[in-house]
Amino acid sequence: MRVKADYTEYERAREILQAFCAYQDRCHQEARERLYELGVYGERAEQIIVDLIQERYLNEERFARSYARGKFKMKKWGWQRIRIELKRKKITDYCLKKARTEIDDDEYWQVLCNELERRDRLEKKATHPYLRRRKLADYLFKRGFESNLIWLAMDELEIGK
Numbered sequence: 427m428r429v430k431a432d433y434t435e436y437e438r439a440r441e442i443l444q445a446f447c448a449y450q451d452r453c454h455q456e457a458r459e460r461l462y463e464l465g466v467y468g469e470r471a472e473q474i475i476v477d478l479i480q481e482r483y484l485n486e487e488r489f490a491r492s493y494a495r496g497k498f499k500m501k502k503w504g505w506q507r508i509r510i511e512l513k514r515k516k517i518t519d520y521c522l523k524k525a526r527t528e529i530d531d532d533e534y535w536q537v538l539c540n541e542l543e544r545r546d547r548l549e550k551k552a553t554h555p556y557l558r559r560r561k562l563a564d565y566l567f568k569r570g571f572e573s574n575l576i577w578l579a580m581d582e583l584e585i586g587k
Contacts, residue, residue: 439466440474447483451492453515457484487521494525502537505529507570538571539579546585559585 439461446452446460454475461471478484490512497503497511505526512522545565549558559580566576 435466436470436474439464439470440477443474443478444481444483447478451489452484453486453489453493453517454479454484455516486517487524490517490521490525491528495528498529498534498537502541502569504538504566504570504572505534506572507568510570535575535579538566538575539583541569541571542566542576542579542583542585546583 442464443457443460447457452460457475457478458471461467461474466474475484493512493515494508497508498505508525509522512525517525542562545562546558549561551561562580562585563573563576567573
């Protein structure tokens with residue numbers, strides 16, 4: 427009788443995870459955490475994850491690409507922030523490289539310049555050019571843009587000069 431109950435619990439958890447992964451792309455870590463919430467651990471959890479990979483519900487590369495594209499387009503995050511967040515989700519270096527290809531360099535530069543100009547219009551407190559540039563750089567650095575690109579964009583747009 428216990429074997430039947432275990433099988434039913436396994437199937438139910440698998441169905442829940444299929445729906446969870448079908449709703450939006452998920453990484454293995456998110457699926458594993460969801461299984462833990464459902465009370466499925468160890469070998470059973472790993473078997474469900476293997477099943478989901480085989481059935482193409484889970485795909486780390488697809489997730490990484492989708493995540494990078496979405497965070498860049500919607501939230502205007504820079505690559506450094508996207509990379510850190512993907513590493514938090516235990517995404518492999520291979521998938522990180524694939525995710526980086528989703529962001530066009532010209533578009534990346536344009537978003538950086540647009541964010542810089544937008545923030546410069548909003549920044550009213552710092553009147554001293556050095557402080558203004560520093561605040562703008564800090565803001566963009568927190569958004570995940572590389573510092574060398576930030577300073578280059580400021581020089582090109584002649585902000586704070």
